[in-house]
Amino acid sequence: MGDIGKIYAWAFKIGNYEIVVNYMTIIWTWIVMAILIILAYLAGKGAKLVPVSRITLFFDWLIDGFRGIVFDTLGEELGRKYFGFIMTIFLFVMTSNVIGIIPGSVCPTQDLNTTLGLGLLVFFVVHGSAIYYKGLWGYLKSYAEPFLLLLPLNVVGEIAKVISHSFRLFGNILGGSIIIIVVGYLVKEWVLPIILNGFFGVFVGIVQAFVFAMLALVYLAVAIVED
Amino acid sequence: MPAETIKGLAEAIGLIGAGVAMGFGAIGPGIGEGQAAGKAVEGVRMRPEAAPIITRTMLIGQAVAETGGIFALVIAILLVFITKATTIPVAIAYLSAGISIGMGAIGSSIGQGMAAASACEAVARIPNFSDKIITFMLIGQSAASTPSIFALVVSLLLMFIAKPTTISLAMAYLAAGISVGMGAIGSSVGQGMGAAAACDAVARRPSFSDKVITFMLIGQSAASTPSIFALVVSLLLMFSVKDAGIVKTAAYLGAGISMGFGAIGPGYGCGFAAEEGTRAAGYGFSKYSVALRTMLIGQAVAQSTAVYAMVIALILIYVV
Numbered sequence: 001m002g003d004i005g006k007i008y009a010w011a012f013k014i015g016n017y018e019i020v021v022n023y024m025t026i027i028w029t030w031i032v033m034a035i036l037i038i039l040a041y042l043a044g045k046g047a048k049l050v051p052v053s054r055i056t057l058f059f060d061w062l063i064d065g066f067r068g069i070v071f072d073t074l075g076e077e078l079g080r081k082y083f084g085f086i087m088t089i090f091l092f093v094m095t096s097n098v099i100g101i102i103p104g105s106v107c108p109t110q111d112l113n114t115t116l117g118l119g120l121l122v123f124f125v126v127h128g129s130a131i132y133y134k135g136l137w138g139y140l141k142s143y144a145e146p147f148l149l150l151l152p153l154n155v156v157g158e159i160a161k162v163i164s165h166s167f168r169l170f171g172n173i174l175g176g177s178i179i180i181i182v183v184g185y186l187v188k189e190w191v192l193p194i195i196l197n198g199f200f201g202v203f204v205g206i207v208q209a210f211v212f213a214m215l216a217l218v219y220l221a222v223a224i225v226e227d
Numbered sequence: 228m229p230a231e232t233i234k235g236l237a238e239a240i241g242l243i244g245a246g247v248a249m250g251f252g253a254i255g256p257g258i259g260e261g262q263a264a265g266k267a268v269e270g271v272r273m274r275p276e277a278a279p280i281i282t283r284t285m286l287i288g289q290a291v292a293e294t295g296g297i298f299a300l301v302i303a304i305l306l307v308f309i310t311k312a313t314t315i316p317v318a319i320a321y322l323s324a325g326i327s328i329g330m331g332a333i334g335s336s337i338g339q340g341m342a343a344a345s346a347c348e349a350v351a352r353i354p355n356f357s358d359k360i361i362t363f364m365l366i367g368q369s370a371a372s373t374p375s376i377f378a379l380v381v382s383l384l385l386m387f388i389a390k391p392t393t394i395s396l397a398m399a400y401l402a403a404g405i406s407v408g409m410g411a412i413g414s415s416v417g418q419g420m421g422a423a424a425a426c427d428a429v430a431r432r433p434s435f436s437d438k439v440i441t442f443m444l445i446g447q448s449a450a451s452t453p454s455i456f457a458l459v460v461s462l463l464l465m466f467s468v469k470d471a472g473i474v475k476t477a478a479y480l481g482a483g484i485s486m487g488f489g490a491i492g493p494g495y496g497c498g499f500a501a502e503e504g505t506r507a508a509g510y511g512f513s514k515y516s517v518a519l520r521t522m523l524i525g526q527a528v529a530q531s532t533a534v535y536a537m538v539i540a541l542i543l544i545y546v547v
Contacts, residue, residue, distance in 0.1 A: 065437075068437070069437065069441060072438075072515065073515075073519075150528075153531050154527075156531070156534050157530070157534070160456075160534050160537075163455070163459065164448075164451075164452040164456070167455045167458060168373070168448060168451065168452075168455055171373070171377050171455060171458050172373060174380065175376040175377060175380040176376070178380050178384075179379060179380070182387075186301075186305075199369075203369060204369060207366060207369060207370065207444070211370070211445075214445055215445065215448055218445055218523065221519070222519075222520055225516060
């Protein structure tokens with residue numbers, strides 16, 4: 001029961017600054033990256049005209065489905081530009097969530113630093129793209145739409161988006177892991193945690209990764225698509 | 228007061244927490260599951276030959292809608308048998324755990340019940356698509372359970388991590404429970420409305436199911452935003468406050484009430500937008516991005532009061 005909400009941190013000092021490293025988060029982020037790189041290599045190796053390996057077929061199916069959604073939302077030209085970004089976010093977040101089913105693991109996404117980092121990444125990409133495509137003046141003017149009085153509301157709304165975007169993922173994944181720990185303790189790790197791992201680790205993990213990537217896509221679409 | 232009396236009083240307050248958890252926690256499942264049962268009966272009346280599949284849909288949906296009630300039951304049992312408060316501040320934290328999950332379970336079960344009711348209706352209309360409808364119902368319901376999971380997590384933290392030593396800290400923990408518990412009500416009902424619309428829409432035009440699920444999840448995630456603000460405020464109230472005087476203690480309590488009650492309306496209101504947005508996607512509305520944009524802007528405006536509530540809560544915690 002002692003590990004509820006435990007953060008594995010390692011602190012040291014450089015001059016007057018204390019630097020804290022959440023080492024478990026970093027190690028498991030590296031593991032997630034390694035898994036993704038290996039899978040990408042394996043999937044790429046089988047990418048022939050007639051795909052032979054199952055892993056290639058699986059990624060074909062996944063990427064095709066996602067490309068449809070991205071192209072529908074952003075249009076052909078912009079969609080091609082941003083598809084890699086959205087897909088990468090989805091694959092990274094999904095793997096980070098699902099990796100929690102390995103005993104002893106720590107999901108990178110149950111650390112607020114990871115989710116807030118991803119949220120800020122999306123924030124800067126969205127706003128940077130908006131300035132790039134609309135120009136600085138057009139970007140600033142979009143805050144005064146539909147009329148000037150809504151200016152403070154729009155500004156606060158943009159900040160609230162980052163908070164809700166990152167805390168949604170963080171709360172769901174951390175919540176699932178805490179529930180698994182507590183229930184596991186109560187039933188002496190007997191059968192029930194497996195079912196809960198299936199629900200919170202795999203099902204909720206995939207749904208939340210999809211939601212995270214879709215919200216990034218929609219924020220992007222609202223910021224840059226003109227119609 | 229003699230030590231014996233304090234001990235007894237502390238235990239008593241903890242037990243009240245158990246009662247609050249299960250008492251309030253029983254409201255939602257009853258309403259939600261009843262709705263599903265009603266629609267299932269209606270479906271069987273219209274299409275008696277599909278009775279087995281309608282009943283199956285109803286039972287699956289009701290089982291999921293019961294989750295909130297089961298969370299409340301688990302917390303109540305833990306409060307009765309496992310934990311035992313010996314000091315008044317710890318007892319208040321236990322009471323707060325009960326309030327958190329009791330209130331938090333109301334909305335999610337009602338919302339999930341709405342989705343189950345809509346799924347029963349849809350299955351009665353097109354029994355052949357029952358697999359797809361049930362899948363949509365389960366995805367929508369699991370998204371609608373997010374706020375109650377937040378409430379459960381805060382309850383568990385309050386029971387096992389938070390060990391307040393003073394009344395001032397205990398009041399901050401009480402505020403944390405109120406914030407996340409009340410904040411969960413509106414959001415989960417709103418998310419349930421989105422899920423219900425998705426079940427209805429997929430039974431009309433199954434070929435648009437990709438768009439329906441995207442709209443549903445985006446609308447639902449906007450509807451869940453107020454409950455996320457409530458979670459943020461309650462985590463801040465649990466982990467970043469210090470022992471303080473009576474004025475600051477009252478401010479902590481005010482922060483929890485502000486955020487908790489302030490989140491009810493926006494969450495529920497965003498549900499209407501999510502519902503209509505999902506329906507638009509399901510009916511094959513071709514101006515996809517226009518509908519999406521209108522939905523998001525409307526939800527952003529509907530959420531503004533939740534943002535105000537959060538700003539006031541943060542001011543009450545840190546500035547006053």
